[in-house]
Amino acid sequence: MSSDTRDVIxxxxxLAKRFPVGMKLFGERQSVRxxxxxxLKVHRGETLAVVGxxxxxxxxxxxLLLRLIDPSEGEVFYGGRNIAALPRAEMRRLxxxxxxxxxxxxxxxxxxxxxxxxxxxPMRVHGLGNAAWRREEVARLLTRxxxxxxxxxxxxxxxxxxxxxxxxxxxALASGPKVxxxxxxxxxxxxxxxxxVINLLEDLKQEYDxxxxxxxxxxxxxxxxxxxxxxxYLGEIVEEGATAALYAxxxxxxxxxxxxxxxxxxxxxRKAAVKLTGDVPSPLAPPSGCRFHTRCPLADxxxxxxxxxxxxxxxxxxxxxxxxxxxxxxxxxxxxxxxxSQAARRRLSLYRDRSxxxxxxxxxxxx
Amino acid sequence: MQSDTAxxxxxxxxxxxxxxxxLALRFGGSASNVVDGVSFDVAAGETLCIVGxxxxxxxxxxxALxxxxxMPPAEIVRGRALFEGRDLLAxxxxxxxxxxxxxxxxxxxxxxxxxxxxxxxxxxxxxxVRRHRPVGRTEARARALEMLERVKVPxxxxxxxxxxxxxxGGMRQxxxxxxxxxxxxxxxxxxxxxxxxxxxxxxxxxxLMRELQQETGTALILITHDLGVVAEIADKxxxxxxxxxxxxxxxxxxxxxxxxxxxxxxxxxxxSLGERGGRLATIPGMVPTVDRMPAGCRFAPRCPFAxxxxxxxxxxxxxxxxxxxxxxxxxPLERHFGDAA
Ligand SMILES: Nc1ncnc2c1ncn2[C@@H]1O[C@H](COP(=O)(O)OP(=O)(O)O)[C@@H](O)[C@H]1O
Ligand SMILES: Nc1ncnc2c1ncn2[C@@H]1O[C@H](COP(=O)(O)OP(=O)(O)O)[C@@H](O)[C@H]1O
Ligand code: SF4
Ligand code: SF4
Ligand SMILES: [Mg+2]
Ligand SMILES: [Mg+2]
Numbered sequence: 001m002s003s004d005t006r007d008v009i010x011x012x013x014x015l016a017k018r019f020p021v022g023m024k025l026f027g028e029r030q031s032v033r034x035x036x037x038x039x040l041k042v043h044r045g046e047t048l049a050v051v052g053x054x055x056x057x058x059x060x061x062x063x064l065l066l067r068l069i070d071p072s073e074g075e076v077f078y079g080g081r082n083i084a085a086l087p088r089a090e091m092r093r094l095x096x097x098x099x100x101x102x103x104x105x106x107x108x109x110x111x112x113x114x115x116x117x118x119x120x121x122p123m124r125v126h127g128l129g130n131a132a133w134r135r136e137e138v139a140r141l142l143t144r145x146x147x148x149x150x151x152x153x154x155x156x157x158x159x160x161x162x163x164x165x166x167x168x169x170x171x172a173l174a175s176g177p178k179v180x181x182x183x184x185x186x187x188x189x190x191x192x193x194x195x196x197v198i199n200l201l202e203d204l205k206q207e208y209d210x211x212x213x214x215x216x217x218x219x220x221x222x223x224x225x226x227x228x229x230x231x232x233y234l235g236e237i238v239e240e241g242a243t244a245a246l247y248a249x250x251x252x253x254x255x256x257x258x259x260x261x262x263x264x265x266x267x268x269x270r271k272a273a274v275k276l277t278g279d280v281p282s283p284l285a286p287p288s289g290c291r292f293h294t295r296c297p298l299a300d301x302x303x304x305x306x307x308x309x310x311x312x313x314x315x316x317x318x319x320x321x322x323x324x325x326x327x328x329x330x331x332x333x334x335x336x337x338x339x340x341s342q343a344a345r346r347r348l349s350l351y352r353d354r355s356x357x358x359x360x361x362x363x364x365x366x367x
Numbered sequence: 368m369q370s371d372t373a374x375x376x377x378x379x380x381x382x383x384x385x386x387x388x389x390l391a392l393r394f395g396g397s398a399s400n401v402v403d404g405v406s407f408d409v410a411a412g413e414t415l416c417i418v419g420x421x422x423x424x425x426x427x428x429x430x431a432l433x434x435x436x437x438m439p440p441a442e443i444v445r446g447r448a449l450f451e452g453r454d455l456l457a458x459x460x461x462x463x464x465x466x467x468x469x470x471x472x473x474x475x476x477x478x479x480x481x482x483x484x485x486x487x488x489x490x491x492x493x494x495x496v497r498r499h500r501p502v503g504r505t506e507a508r509a510r511a512l513e514m515l516e517r518v519k520v521p522x523x524x525x526x527x528x529x530x531x532x533x534x535x536g537g538m539r540q541x542x543x544x545x546x547x548x549x550x551x552x553x554x555x556x557x558x559x560x561x562x563x564x565x566x567x568x569x570x571x572x573x574x575l576m577r578e579l580q581q582e583t584g585t586a587l588i589l590i591t592h593d594l595g596v597v598a599e600i601a602d603k604x605x606x607x608x609x610x611x612x613x614x615x616x617x618x619x620x621x622x623x624x625x626x627x628x629x630x631x632x633x634x635x636x637x638x639s640l641g642e643r644g645g646r647l648a649t650i651p652g653m654v655p656t657v658d659r660m661p662a663g664c665r666f667a668p669r670c671p672f673a674x675x676x677x678x679x680x681x682x683x684x685x686x687x688x689x690x691x692x693x694x695x696x697x698x699p700l701e702r703h704f705g706d707a708a
Contacts, residue, residue, distance in 0.1 A: 191633070191637055217565050344624065
């Protein structure tokens with residue numbers, strides 16, 4: 001444990017966020033339990049992915065971790081201090097270290113500010129450099145995220161979704177952060193553009209020595225760039241583990257269902273497999289017992305009454321399910337991707353080789 | 368691929384329900400065609416997927432077929448779209464309005480934009496039935512209930528009186544499907560019906576569409592930017608890039624024998640659940656806008672195989688195998704570029 005704590009950069013302890021909503025019901029104010037008792041460690045230099053369907057509390061958790069909102073309960077430790085209890089002024093100074101990339105680059109960028117002003121703002125707020133230095137820094141950041149330096153004088157509406165997301169990333173990098181939290185930074189983008197942005201984030205992480213927390217609703221998207229994954233359902237973490245281990249053998253029925261839902265780009269994989277039915281239930285009145293029991297194919301009577309605790313089952317592996325051993329035994333043979341045909345493999349490797357060579361010879365830019 | 372006379376390939380293939388021939392569209396004043404010579408067809412019971420990145424002209428194409436593209440600013444440059452023997456592009460606004468919602472229907476990405484927030488979903492389905500059928504209120508409402516049950520909305524009877532905002536995104540998309548299918552259309556165009564949904568809900572909706580299509584024999588054109596979705600549901604595929612179809616064929620051929628560099632790029636950029644295998648391959652850059660369409664092959668600025676000839680000559684869509692065609696002057700690539708050279 002002691003060796004583990006040394007490189008923990010950000011830690012949530014029993015975090016909860018309740019949003020009061022609507023009328024008083026029988027004298028009691030109802031509330032949405034958006035995040036409900038989450039404990040989580042983020043290690044320095046890693047990429048941690050938080051995955052779950054819409055409405056599971058991922059954005060709320062991300063905002064709590066950076067204290068963009070205050071928790072109803074619990075603590076968030078950064079650099080040994082509980083930032084959930086820090087005075088506002090001190091918190092503002094810490095913002096330099098902790099930055100956010102929003103899901104919708106449209107709504108998160110001020111349409112009346114030029115791209116240059118948008119990227120410069122965090123540097124101004126934290127009093128970094130003088131105007132001339134900042135201007136140069138903006139140009140450098142723009143080039144670094146694959147855009148042209150001249151774009152500084154343009155406005156957000158002139159850019160495509162992928163370009164706007166690059167602008168959002170440049171802005172997040174401007175203050176020289178240590179931790180970057182991306183709330184579904186690629187979910188709204190085309191698949192081809194997702195790949196560009198994911199590769200960019202991966203490069204920047206190395207270059208700027210960042211710790212990344214990536215929120216996603218799709219397990220495939222973060223497979224290639226995360227070291228660890230936490231799966232969230234209705235405000236709780238239901239499984240957590242190292243990426244390779246978790247994908248090789250998910251232990252929670254929900255994780256497995258998320259994997260099975262991903263369309264595989266091969267018509268031979270067309271599945272008749274069991275699919276998750278229904279929607280995520282309302283967090284206003286979460287199901288009793290295991291919150292997943294209303295949709296779980298393995299649910300039994302015990303699941304409906306007895307809430308499974310998140311328990312350590314292997315080093316670095318936690319799961320909250322009464323029947324995780326059964327999930328482990330059943331395996332995920334159905335998930336195996338059929339191999340592409342020889343012709344397809346040959347041409348795909350031809351394509352990849354040519355693209356790589358080209359991208360190495362021409363400095364990556366423009367897009 | 369085009370035939371001037373009515374010489375349809377006899378017997379061999381199913382008679383298409385919709386045959387689009389050499390469709391070209393432009394927006395008034397722009398330098399090039401936003402849709403530039405597109406041909407495809409779809410038969411009853413068949414699913415055609417049109418796949419390409421945002422901005423490739425997929426929505427403009429489908430809106431034009433449904434008579435929903437405002438003209439002006441848009442104009443038809445050439446081409447025709449034969450549906451049950453009539454050219455959709457030549458119909459009056461009134462005539463095509465009569466077909467839409469009846470013989471053919473469309474579903475959009477964001478149901479909230481096509482559902483009216485102030486009417487219950489039951490009323491909206493009933494209203495589309497009554498617009499095209501001589502039925503009374505009770506009968507229309509019964510049909511609405513039947514449709515909600517068919518698209519598997521739980522507790523359909525109760526949900527009939529829900530307003531759209533009371534439903535989840537997945538449920539609203541089911542309602543859209545119910546509305547579209549209410550009058551048993553022969554053709555359904557679904558424009559990115561699952562793009563705004565979680566993967567879990569996407570899987571449910573794709574299953575539902577597949578199942579309903581088997582029941583009804585409707586011809587389905589499904590538009591998407593995601594090849595994973597294509598693999599799940601398509602019989603035939605048309606890969607669209609910058610207003611042109613660059614590859615087309617049966618779904619098996621597109622994945623097992625992909626020819627066009629754009630198709631290869633799309634396949635490569637789909638993230639998979641497989642082993643962490645280094646960087647994701649991407650397609651650099653982005654789709655050109657109409658005022659900046661490159662001459663020659665429109666994919667050339669992003670194509671790793673492009674050379675000077677590509678930038679001047681438009682590569683024709685040429686057959687590489689029966690029913691499988693690609694618009695690349697260097698297809699098959701290995702013949703010109705050797706293996707992993
Ligand atoms: N400000 C708020 N007021 C009331 N409810 C909220 C608020 N923010 C989020 N919620 C609710 O909390 C739950 C979790 O939301 P969110 O954190 O956005 O989930 P996710 O990002 O996983 O989609 C949802 O049911 C959502 O409606
Ligand atoms: N009303 C319009 N006026 C001018 N350009 C338009 C209009 N509608 C669409 N476009 C342009 O036409 C191109 C194709 O758009 P669209 O058919 O929506 O693409 P897709 O559906 O493949 O994402 C895009 O460059 C888009 O900006
Ligand atoms: S505890 Fe029961 S309901 Fe919950 S995930 Fe496990 S098997 Fe399913
Ligand atoms: S014609 Fe040339 S530019 Fe176009 S796809 Fe083929 S190789 Fe690439
Ligand atoms: Mg969210
Ligand atoms: Mg579109």
